[in-house]
Amino acid sequence: MSALQKVLGALSDHGSTIKPNRGQYLAQCPAHDDHNPSLSAAQGDKGVLLHCFAGCQTDAILDALGLTPADLSDDAPDRKEKTTPKPKEVVAIYDYQRAVRTLSYQVVRYEPKDFRQRRPDGHGGWIWNLKGLSTEDRELPFMLPELAEIRKEQPDRPLAIAEGEQDCLALWKQGISSTCNAMGAGKWKDGHSKAVIKLGFTDIVIIADRDDPGKAHALAVRDSLLKNGYRGDLQTVIATCDDGCKDPADLIAHHGEEWTDQLGELVAGGVTTVTNCDTWPLTRENSPEKCHTTVTLLPEVSHLLPRLGILGEFSNALAAATQVDLEFALASALATVGLPVGLSVNVEVRSDWIEPAILQCLLIAPPSERKSPVLGVCMDPIYEAEREAREQRKAQIASAKAIEAELELEKANARKSGGYRDACERLENHTIPNEFRAILGKATAEALEVLAARQGERLARIAVVSDEGGAVFGDLGRYQNSTNWELLLAGYDGRRYSSERLSRASVLVDELRIPLFVMLQPSAWDEVKGDAAASGRGVLSRLSPIRPRSLVGERFGFGAPISKVLMARWAQRLTELFAQAYASDESIRLTLSPEAFGVWARFKDEVETELGDGTFERWPLRCW
Template sequence: MNVESFLERLSGVRKTTAGWQAQCPAHEDRKASLSISVADDKILIHCHAGCETAVILEKMSLKPKDLFLTPLHKPAKPYIVAVYDYRDEVGKVLFQTVRFQPKDFRQRQPTPGGAWYWTLKGVKLVPYRLPEILKELSIFIVEGEKDVGNLVAIDVPATCNPMGAGKWRDEWGTYFEGKEVSIIPDNDEPGRKHAIDVARKLHYHAKSVKIVTLPEAGGVKDVSDWLARGGNKEKLLAIAEKAPTWEPASKGKPESKLKTITAADLEDKEFPPVKWAVPGLLTEGLTILAGRPKRGKSWLGLGLALAIASGGTALGKLKVERGDALYLALEDNERRLQNRLSMLKDPEHRLPRRLHLVTDFPPLQLGGMAQLLKWLDEFKETRLVIIDTLGRILPSAKANSNQFTDDYQFIGKLQKLAIDRGFALLLIHHIRKEGAEYALDRVAGTTGITGAADSVWVLDIGKPPANAILHVTGRDIETQEIAMKFDGGIWSILGEARDVLISEERRTIIELLAREGPLYPKDIGNHLGKACEATRYLLFAMKKDSQVVNTEQGKYALPS
């Protein structure tokens, strides 16, 4: 190992006349108690707080032999020395920058199976430490993750972009709206160009933008080097305070540019596979389940949650993958939930621990969202979240506001959460009292609710043998009308509604025409043992339902 590699594993490193000082990793060190020097081709360390050398090396994932300097002529095998998580607004890891020694950087993204994919293709790119910088009013922007870490260590909020100089993106401006931004360039030409590029892209978003140039005496390379040579928080803030506010050479606001992707690039773009909570029916994203009161919507939602938490079969025939399920029963109590689950469960097995139930939940804007995010952080294998009902969390209408816009934005935030975290969010809701021919038009509230949803289910009254018809439509799901049976609290799928609801006589006619071809009403009546007039009446009804058609010869046939 060489001295540079050793020092890169420490925080708060600064140069001294005898060598270096750094924060000791073996104890909570705020005073840089660790001394480092070199003598006789060996690294010497001493903690002034009394930490033993073996303990310090263990915290650094090193062994005593690593204190001996590696001969310069012997090439070092690359190894990981640091990993930097890039997270979205709610803290989900999108990708990582990995630092190697000898010095090199590569990016990777997590896969559903827990492995890593060494590419950023298809990944949303964000600034480093995004959740933290969103909370700050004043931010320093530097060129690398190590620089960010050294600033954060002295309590200075900081960020950077992945992949180094020249990679700052225009769309990140919204993250810095109204903030005071100070940019510290590296002391080289690429660093100075990068600082100007970042300033130009943030100028029309941030409250103020400054380019903070550090003293160059002694050949200071970057902010980490400056800190190692005796720089500190007070000195940095004083330099930033004196720096002038940056203004672009041209005062005019730059012309906005339409962001496009070519069809050829889109064809080559790789997306992760769609995640299904219930195959073919309930996918990741937000789904509305609407129906009349007391029609079994809550039973349907609770049954789906139980199936997923158990890793069993949903709706009598759809095999589901096991995962955590969260059911917010905001119109129920624990006694009622216990009774319902006892009717739904397999009598030979206990209820699953991966089904989580909530009966008391604050409004999202008053702590509910924070509680939900914290729960999702803890249970990372969540496949389904059900909120029963939407009305219990939907904000009250505001005076002089556009209700469509309010509904669309509220549902849109929940939809984005479900997509970003990769789970299915089912919101149980009501339908209007007045009828409407189109299923979506029967959902209560403005069209902002259904417009922001990924899919919508409407539970309608059915005809024997079906208790209900489930109308399903959505962006990434095939439109369906499913005949459903409800028995003892348990919902099951009977099949496609048009196949299940057909009468026995109609079924016989369809099978007859499929076998014999076009026939006259009299021939069909003879086969059924029905009077000719009654047969004509039945055929007229079937024609109206598009089950049969007339030929030019006056015969009846199946639609082509």
């Protein structure tokens, strides 16, 4: 048997379709999911020449066929017994059916592990490729008819999306509706998302295998669902446990109902933490080794977007445009909205409890994370609103100064004509407004105090915004070689602030409000955390630090620009909030509805439990 015959025989046994073509043979490559034959096999001077036009290495092709490099040589001895591929045994056949239960194609699973796809030829046989099928047919979710039936019978039933058919079937046996795409990780298409969305599921949990391809696949499924209009609840978890299981099928086989009962609670109710360390195999990565108790939520907040209106829409578009993680974009947008809100809004938690809605947000990211572009896109409408307010104030100042000049002249004339006392009183009561300044970038303690004093004793409102937060905290946290965090503390609590300095005028403000939106590098954050006075005074527990996932190394090409319509809506909303913040010298008071109070109260109790039993040891929340 020649080397070429041996290779062609192995390809045929593998299920590849082989066609002669001008002195060579074209076949489906066994090393990748090949719908269009991309493998060339030709006779060379001393043996077989293999080339995959999709880029597969020769070693990978030989491995898939059970051959060795020696089998490509015409001079190799006959090693039939050693080179013949191990017989592949069919261990499972998975039907991919249309919603009306007609078969589109099948995935055949072999042992040793391998997968091939085939479709009916219309004569009782099979064609081992998906050529001729429509895109819709090739992108059918697994178990589609069963999913449609479940939706009719139980409209509120949630859906789990796993990586493979074996996982799905294991989940179905445990009473959890599940689906996947064919051929494993990386193959989820927009058609799958559209089919799931069309069925009407509003509560989806994506279960990622515990490996990098599995996590990447889960995030791709999430992004595809959102891109195609999914607006329900969405969570992403990692299937893992301390004994090495890495996918739902493994976990069910080893842990049975212990795992699926709690997964069912997660799917049904959004459970994110439990307290039983022995039976909870879904774990937070990097959690303390002594207690794996939390579901691993991948770095994503996408399930929040449908509930956030313009904030969610803008965040999604911002992430795409700047090529940053969605959490980065959403946190930045939230911090931006938090500025005008923090300048003016109080929340009445109860009749005897008023809480200022002041957010002091820190985004922690190293260089090259596009902090400045993100901040610029978010903040441009507020900067523009502040510029317009400054121009209006300048006109008011000019008018007030003109009136003052007239009153000075009136006072001078009154010396001769009478009415001097009244003229002096009018001049004394006349005030000239201070320059308008709502946002500081270089936030030294002195600058904040001066600006607060200019705004009067009743209410002082100053937003601090910077893409170089290290400088902000270096200036704000130090004053005359001693720690001085009192400004941040008072500015977060919206309370009275007073300062007596020998070198300048005293400052007294009944209500000081300082919302923050600053970005800083990890080293600067470490310095802030290391300040004993900041920790001891409670500064750290008031800050909201967020460290998003980095996409450096993944940002190829260019992001899609934010649409002009969406940008205009974002700008309009921020302008409205900014105008409301300065519409009155009094704070705006909002009350919690009973439903909102219930949500807040449950969250408070959950956090309190975690703080008390030691199962939640991430630093800022414990401090908070």
